[in-house]
Amino acid sequence: MRRVRYDVPGGPLFVEEAPVPEPGPGELLVRCAAVGVTLPVVRKVAEAAEPVPLGGEIAGEVVAAGEGTTRFRPGETVTGLCFGHGYADYAVMSEAMASPVPGDADPVTAVALVRSGLVALGALRAARFRPGEAVLVTAAASGVGHLAVQLARAQGAGRVVGAVSGPGKAEFVRSLGADGCVGYGDDDWGDPVDCVLDAVGGDLLAPALAALSPHGRLVAFSSGGGTLRAYDLLVGAKSVIGFQMALIARGRPELYERWRREVWRLFAEGAVKPAVHGPFALEDAATAHEAVTSRANLGKVVLRP
Structure with a gap:
């Protein structure tokens, strides 16, 4: 072989x-x-x-x-x-x-949907997202990010914003259902949001935190590291939540399985398309x-x- x-x-x-x-x-x-x-x-x-x-x-x-x-x-x-x-x-x-x-799904769809979709859905759950809230997704054109945009929309987000590394990705992100798209280097990321799902980390953590409204929640699930000042959390009563799918898979297999079924259901309904x-x-x-x-x-x- x-x-x-x-x-x-x-x-x-x-x-x-x-x-x-x-x-x-x-x-x-x-x-x-x-x-x-x-x-x-x-x-x-x-x-x-x-x-x-x-x-x-x-x-x-x-x-x-x-x-x-x-x-x-x-x-x-x-x-x-x-x-x-x-x-x-x-x-x-x-x-x-x-x-x-499932018998009606091909392997390419499966490998693009399942693990990335589970991470995206898990990050949204970790953010304690509620329908009607505004959500910003970094790396919105990535394997996980493009599914997170669709899942936020399917779960009833009032506004979905994608953050991307370059302007060439904006049209793709909007085609997924995002209301707007911003670049990492933009001075203005628009109106504050309730949740940020961050797959980038590093230097992007600070502007991602700044994009939150008071009491907003940032979910960090990248391997990119990064540092935030405690004061920046304090002044807006904001939260940063770490999320790792491996811990869910190992420690809460019943939840992992429930999320897996939900991702496939949303795919079957046409709400999510990898x-x-x-x-x-x-x-x-x-x-x-x-x-x-x-x-x-x-x-x-x-x-x-």
Whole structure:
């Protein structure tokens, strides 16, 4: 089978031939039909001290199941997180990380919708959002952000604003249902909002906090870090809430499952439609990573083995 890897931190990515892996106890072997490219994996390639397997979100057909698996059988289509080599024709993932794909949905849609949609919905829930409130989404054209814009609209937001890295993304964000779009460097982000869903962090945290009205809530769910002054929270009685989907998946599986069903329901009703940037062939994995690094993507970046 083909597999993407790299030998030295920072690059270059290349395709090699490798044996098809064997699923161990509690694992599934999946024939990958779609692979989601995530910012954390892209950052690991550039920043990790040693090369790491290119894992992440995969979707495809189960072709073999390891000892002790009970939920899925060969022939079923699943999606979920792979912590080993996921940029490949075949990948192994824990059955506990897998979820079913409805029969009327294709794997590319599944890999673009499920994990990113769960993060977007979870961030909205963490913000204690109420219908009628105004919501601002940073990285509004990203894999998570473009779904967060749609989910805020579908959940009854009174106003939805997208914040993006460049003016070329404004039309795309408005097509998702946003009422307005602002650039990160704009001096004026418009009228204050009740909630900010921030997927960027870093230097963008301060203007994101400033965009909140008194008693507003900022949900930080990026890996970009950043620092805020306590005084800026105090004067407006504002809140910053950290959100991490992994904690929900591990600690509250019943809530994770409920959100998963809700995301698929909203998709079936037409309220949420994932946008795919690509898909790219495995041989073009470096180009897919560059789309994420340069913030050129509109929607979810997907590889299609």
